[in-house]
Amino acid sequence: MGSVCREDASLRYDADPHNPPSEVRSDALFREGLTQSGQTTYTPRLIALDLKEASTVSVYSWCNSATIWEYRDNSTDQSQAAADSYFPPYSLEEFTWEDLNRTLNHSALTAQLCGRNQSQHRGRVCFQISAFESWGRDPAWPRLLHSANSSQLRFVIEGVMPRSNCSRFALELLSIDSRDHEAREETHRSIDDEYTPSIFQVSQLVSVHVNSSAPVLSYAQWKPVAYRTASPVFEDSTPCRHSPSSPPLPPPRLGLALAFFGGALDQGYRASAVNISFGIPGEPFYNATGYLSWSCLLGLGSPPEDSFSPLVLGIMVVGLGTPALLLLVGGAYVCVRRLGRQQPGYAPIN
Template identity: 55%
Template sequence: MASVTTAYTFMHCVLFLLLTVRFSSCFMNWGDGYRRKVSLELNPGLGPSLTPPPGVGLVHARAEGVNDTLHYLFCSQGAPALLLVHTNSSSSTLEVDWRAFLARNTSGSLRVEPQNSILYSNAVVFTRLWEYDDVNDTADPSKVPPSSFLAPYELQTFTWADLNATLDPVSHTALLCGGDGGDSFSNGSLCLKFSAFEAAGREQGWPSLLHNANSSQISVRLDGVKPRSNGSRFSLELQSVGGAYPMSRVDVLRSIDDEYTPSIFKVSQWVSSPPNSSSSGLGYAQWKPVAYRKAKPVFEDATPCHHSLPDPLARLPPSGLVLAFYTEGSHSPTTGLNISFSITGDPYYNTTNYLSWTVLVGLGSAPMDSFSTLVLTIMAVGLGSPLLIILLGGVWVCVRGKATPTPAAYEPIN
């Protein structure tokens, strides 16, 4: 009887722990059920009388909510850029004056109407790719002598492939690949893959960033580019242009869970927030501080990356999209930073001739990974096992005490 009672108690405790873990996992990891209706279009409103220059394209992803809309604009005119515009109307539209837009000299040639419905806007521009000869293996551009830096690749001068060939309206993605036409890019390319999302989730491949319905993603890939030195390392320059509140600081957050990005316990967020505020409630660019040296990486192919502090800049970046939407001056503050790849002792770029890095761009607070099912299970077992042992021990003592006959107070004398 005691063994049956103990077995039932044990089964009930285990079942309770498993249900607790399952419920907590669902609540913590998949609680964002908000969805948007996303549509993708290339060169919206462009008539047959105009033909963009080769490699110039404008992708418009419209993410409609219940009473608001997110407009993502991904453009290859000049330096490639991603512009996010949030409106408080579910019927806001994009208007492009194509003649002025292609001329790249008219602010206001690209608008979101009605303009008084715009709540927030921000653009992330990929301006330069820096290459340096890391002769001392420091993997730190700030410690490299100026003579070790090679001429930067100005992305505004790149020739880009036709976006029409890579646009996928079903998966809401577009792939932009190009090069500078020189010897280094004769058999290689720099590619940027844009993705828009309808709901919360994550992509399968590392770094598997968690996204939601208020976010988009850019994956950067340097593939097959011929390095100009035996010890080449790279750094990517980004610039951000905002409305009232530009992305002005980078927060580094820590975690104890690396299930989706092995060995990486940090996340970096370049955030837009009001002055003297610790919140990140307006907009962000988020990334894991890791890059990969192979297209299908294993653990050994991961390499850390680092960011510089954001610096204010005096001029708008050389992007046709930014110049068409924003006005030069104090109303369009600009900041910039560099993302450098690798650490001391890591292989140089020429070992694989491949490098990939991913950034999430979105509205509001960035989605954050909570404890995964695996970690919750470990915590439940670690905390629940002692309690279970105490509980089972108490039950065993009680049952054992009842089963043992109580001796009489006096023993008869024979």
């Protein structure tokens, strides 16, 4: 796989009628923004790579976070926040984003993209991106199981000024799939919480063929937990909830979606969305720490499935095997004792 770094040379603000169109569509792939020093620049909407033998690569689905919701949670037993408790949403297309090259780490395959809303003079929203070369787990909670066909996206809200004394946030996870595919929300439960303490389930949004039992094409997978500090301990975790996947919708005409799909967006694709809220009644609000992080795994093919680790298997063997061994040894001992008490020869009848 190789990348072509020709964007800077191809960026231009004014179309020149005497020159052919640039190979980089500036208005589609980038948006005008401001640097931290106040200079006008283009902010990337799409990060693309040239792939060797690109004809063998198929795009199954497109997943994006377009909107951040903030709402006032003054309830104690509501399963959903009231409609009038929501503030105007933060649209990520209206953010001014920092230079991704500052945080791009080619050896660790990580990058961090941070942006600010014009209405917020302090605080930021960040997306930390990690790619992987093999199977493994991220060292930070929730320690999602990943493969070489997946990447991890960590969503972080840091220092954003809340608009109420009991604010919580929610994120819209948008999926755009081909019309012959459908997005399906699933929840799987487990009895093992070794890697993510107190969390016994995993949620995922998968793309599959319509009315087919064929394998999963792509997925977004997460555990229903977020963290209120950058270096969390167990007490810093907060549960998450997600809505059911929406019915198929016309795909929104977002700049990033148009840059990715082009003119085929309206004809050959449809969208679905899942809203993920962070925190439940009774848990501390965002105001307590001014920090929130949530991780999601994006990948092709079937999502990874957690299995019992050697440690858990060893505990199960000891816990279940020890009583069985004691029963076996005890039964053998009783049999031997009874045989030893029997008198040799014949016993008299009278």
